[in-house]
Amino acid sequence: MKTTGNLGLKKPDGTDIVDIADLNGNMDILDTAVKAAQDHVSDAVKHITAAERTAWNAKASTAAATSSAAGLMAAADKAKLDGVAAGANNYVHPNHTGDVTSTGDGVTAIAPGVIVDADVNSTAAIGWGKISKTGSTLADLATRSAGDLNSGTLPAARLPFNIDAAKIGAGVVSNAEFGYLDGVTSSIQTQINNTVKKSGDTVITGTLTGPKFSANGTEGITHQATGDTVGLSAYRSGENDYQLRVNNNASGAQQDTTKPTLAMAVDVTKASPGFRMWYRPPGGNSDSWLNTFEVNALTGNLVTKNKDGLARIVAQSSSWAEVYYVRPDGNDANNGLMNTSGGAFKTIGAAIGALPQVITHSITIYVAPGTYNEPVYVGGFSGGGMLKIAGAASAATTHTITGQVSFIRNTCRTEFIGFNLTNTTLNAMQAISCTEAFFQYIRSDLGGSPVALHAENAKAYVNNCVFSRRSTAVLYAHTNGEILSQSNSGSGNATIYQAAYGGRIHGSYDSIVGNVQAGTNDGGIVTTGMGAVNPWGDNTQSQRSYCGAGPIAMQFVPRLTWTKVNYGGEYSDQRNEYDYNLSRFVNREAGIYSISAKTAFDNNGEAMNAHLRLNINGNHSWMLGGQASNINGTVIVGGTITLDMPAGTIIEVLLWTDKPSGATLSSDGTYSNIWITRVA
Known part of the structure; x- marks a missing residue:
C-alpha cells in the first residue's frame, strides 16, 4: 500500500482491501498536523521566511556611510543633495581670450570695435546716451543745425513729410501755390501757348469761367456777355446730363430779369437726347421757365409742354416697340422708361400723354399694383400698331382705377387689361368711334354704375370680365356700336345685353346673371350662343x-268657382320659366308670346256652361274659350292667344263652370295641356 510523501498517509490501490483502521489512522495523523499548524498561526510570535532572513542579514549597520564602507546617509550630506539641480554635473567654467574674454567666475567682456553694422538688429532700440557722438564721420547731432548740411547728398527717404513750402528756397511759394503743380505732365509754357489766344487771334471778351466739371451739381464752361448779347454755356447736370445752351440774355449775376429770356439746349442725356427750347417771361425767376417744345432724338417726337409741365405730343411717329411704366411711387416728371420710382410715371394719364399719336408698332404701358385716383382717357391714336395698357393677369382687385375709362376716336388697336374699376356714378367704360377696342380681365362689381361698357359707333371685344350690379345694362351697344362678349360673368344686374339704334351684341359662353337677358329697341340686335342669320333664324330656337x-x-272644379287648372307635368321648358308646382309661367324677357291652353271633363247630360281664361298677374284678363253643352260625353274647353308681354309677366289658366255637380278634369295630356312660345 502506498503512502503520502509528507505525513505518510496510507493510499489504498485499486486491488487493496480498504481497512477502516487505515482510514482512522490517516484521520488521526491529519488531526495532529492541522492542530499544530493552527497553534503556530495563532501564537504572538512573528514568523519570517528563509529569504526574508537572508535579506535582513545583508543590511548595513547603523553607522554613517564612508567613502570605503556602506552605511546610513548623514544629515549634512542630505542637505547638500537637496540644493543640487536636476541634471547637474561637475562642470568647470573655462577661461577665454581674444575678442570675447571670460574668467572662471563667469565675467564676460567684448573687446572694442568687434561689433559691426551688420551685427546690430535693425529693430533694436539703442539709447541715445549709449552712442558715441564723436569721430570723423558722425556729427554731434544734438548741436547741429540745417545750415551745417552744406555738402553731400541727403536721400529722399531721410526727409520728413509735410515740409512747409515757406522753408523751401527763399520761402516765397505757399503750400497752395506749390499744389498747383500736382498733375502737370509736360511743359507748362507749352500748354499755355497752345491754349491762350495769341497776338492777332480773335479776342474773347466778357466773362470766361471754367473748365470745371464734377460728379454732382451743375458745372461746366460758360461765356456770358453783359446786356442783351448772347450767352453760351456748356455744362453737366448729374451723371448723364450734358447740355450746350444758347441764351439771348445773360444768366447768373449778369442776368437782366426785366427782359424775356429764350434758351436753346442740345441735350445728350441717355434717357431723353434731343433739342429743347425754354422761354422765361420778364420778371421770371429760376422756377419760371416754360418748356415751349422739345424734339426727342430717341423717339422722334415733337413735344410741347405748358407752364404746369403737362406734355402733349404734336408731331410724332412710333416705328418700334416701346415700353412705359406707371407706379404709385413714380413721378410724372420722369420719362417713364424704367420700372423704378425714379424712372416710372405716377399716373396713367402722364404715360398716355407721352405717347406718339401715330402708332405704327406696339406700345405697352405697364401699370404696377395700386390705386390710381384718376380717369383714364385714351383718344386720337392712329396707325397700324397697337396700344396696350396692362395691369393684372386676372380680374383681380390689385390694380384699381377710381375714374371712368374712355377710349375715343382711335383707329389703331387698343387693349385695356387687368383693372378693377370702382366708379359708381358714370358708365364704367365707354368706347366711342374706335375701330378695335379690346377689354380683358376687367372687374366692375360695385353698385351705382349704370353700364359696364357703352359702345357707340365702335367695335369692342370683351373677354373674361366680371360685371355685377349694373342698374341699366351690363353691355350697351348704341348707334352702330358692336360688342362681342365671351366668357364673362357677374350677378345682380338689371339687363345683361341692351342694343339700340342699330347696335349689335353677341354673347357667347357668358355666365352673367340678370333680371332680363336682353333688350332691344330701334333696330338693335342681340344674339347669343351660335349666332343667327337674322334675329329669328332657326339656330336661335333653343334660346327662345x-x-x-x-x-x-x-x-x-266646383260649380260657379274660378279654379286654377293644374298642369303639374312639365313637358318642356327651355329657359326655366315655368313652375310646374304652381302651374305658373313667368317670362324672363319682354316680347310677343303665343299661349295655347285647354282642358277636358265628362258630362252626363247636364245642361252646363264652361269658360277657360288667362289670369295675368293675378287678374282675370283674356278669355281663351267657352263651351255650352247638355250632352253625354267629353267636353273640351280651350283656345290660343298672342300677347305682347313685358318681362316678369305671370300667366295662369283658370276654369269656371255652372255644371250642377261640378266638373272633374281629365288627367289625359292629350285633352288637357298648355303651350307657351315666344314668337317675337
Whole structure:
C-alpha cells in the first residue's frame, strides 16, 4: 500500500482491501498536523521566511556611510543633495581670450570695435546716451543745425513729410501755390501757348469761367456777355446730363430779369437726347421757365409742354416697340422708361400723354399694383400698331382705377387689361368711334354704375370680365356700336345685353346673371350662343321661350268657382320659366308670346256652361274659350292667344263652370295641356 510523501498517509490501490483502521489512522495523523499548524498561526510570535532572513542579514549597520564602507546617509550630506539641480554635473567654467574674454567666475567682456553694422538688429532700440557722438564721420547731432548740411547728398527717404513750402528756397511759394503743380505732365509754357489766344487771334471778351466739371451739381464752361448779347454755356447736370445752351440774355449775376429770356439746349442725356427750347417771361425767376417744345432724338417726337409741365405730343411717329411704366411711387416728371420710382410715371394719364399719336408698332404701358385716383382717357391714336395698357393677369382687385375709362376716336388697336374699376356714378367704360377696342380681365362689381361698357359707333371685344350690379345694362351697344362678349360673368344686374339704334351684341359662353337677358329697341340686335342669320333664324330656337305642361292627376272644379287648372307635368321648358308646382309661367324677357291652353271633363247630360281664361298677374284678363253643352260625353274647353308681354309677366289658366255637380278634369295630356312660345 502506498503512502503520502509528507505525513505518510496510507493510499489504498485499486486491488487493496480498504481497512477502516487505515482510514482512522490517516484521520488521526491529519488531526495532529492541522492542530499544530493552527497553534503556530495563532501564537504572538512573528514568523519570517528563509529569504526574508537572508535579506535582513545583508543590511548595513547603523553607522554613517564612508567613502570605503556602506552605511546610513548623514544629515549634512542630505542637505547638500537637496540644493543640487536636476541634471547637474561637475562642470568647470573655462577661461577665454581674444575678442570675447571670460574668467572662471563667469565675467564676460567684448573687446572694442568687434561689433559691426551688420551685427546690430535693425529693430533694436539703442539709447541715445549709449552712442558715441564723436569721430570723423558722425556729427554731434544734438548741436547741429540745417545750415551745417552744406555738402553731400541727403536721400529722399531721410526727409520728413509735410515740409512747409515757406522753408523751401527763399520761402516765397505757399503750400497752395506749390499744389498747383500736382498733375502737370509736360511743359507748362507749352500748354499755355497752345491754349491762350495769341497776338492777332480773335479776342474773347466778357466773362470766361471754367473748365470745371464734377460728379454732382451743375458745372461746366460758360461765356456770358453783359446786356442783351448772347450767352453760351456748356455744362453737366448729374451723371448723364450734358447740355450746350444758347441764351439771348445773360444768366447768373449778369442776368437782366426785366427782359424775356429764350434758351436753346442740345441735350445728350441717355434717357431723353434731343433739342429743347425754354422761354422765361420778364420778371421770371429760376422756377419760371416754360418748356415751349422739345424734339426727342430717341423717339422722334415733337413735344410741347405748358407752364404746369403737362406734355402733349404734336408731331410724332412710333416705328418700334416701346415700353412705359406707371407706379404709385413714380413721378410724372420722369420719362417713364424704367420700372423704378425714379424712372416710372405716377399716373396713367402722364404715360398716355407721352405717347406718339401715330402708332405704327406696339406700345405697352405697364401699370404696377395700386390705386390710381384718376380717369383714364385714351383718344386720337392712329396707325397700324397697337396700344396696350396692362395691369393684372386676372380680374383681380390689385390694380384699381377710381375714374371712368374712355377710349375715343382711335383707329389703331387698343387693349385695356387687368383693372378693377370702382366708379359708381358714370358708365364704367365707354368706347366711342374706335375701330378695335379690346377689354380683358376687367372687374366692375360695385353698385351705382349704370353700364359696364357703352359702345357707340365702335367695335369692342370683351373677354373674361366680371360685371355685377349694373342698374341699366351690363353691355350697351348704341348707334352702330358692336360688342362681342365671351366668357364673362357677374350677378345682380338689371339687363345683361341692351342694343339700340342699330347696335349689335353677341354673347357667347357668358355666365352673367340678370333680371332680363336682353333688350332691344330701334333696330338693335342681340344674339347669343351660335349666332343667327337674322334675329329669328332657326339656330336661335333653343334660346327662345318655349314650354309645355299637362295634368298629372284628375282635378275637381266646383260649380260657379274660378279654379286654377293644374298642369303639374312639365313637358318642356327651355329657359326655366315655368313652375310646374304652381302651374305658373313667368317670362324672363319682354316680347310677343303665343299661349295655347285647354282642358277636358265628362258630362252626363247636364245642361252646363264652361269658360277657360288667362289670369295675368293675378287678374282675370283674356278669355281663351267657352263651351255650352247638355250632352253625354267629353267636353273640351280651350283656345290660343298672342300677347305682347313685358318681362316678369305671370300667366295662369283658370276654369269656371255652372255644371250642377261640378266638373272633374281629365288627367289625359292629350285633352288637357298648355303651350307657351315666344314668337317675337
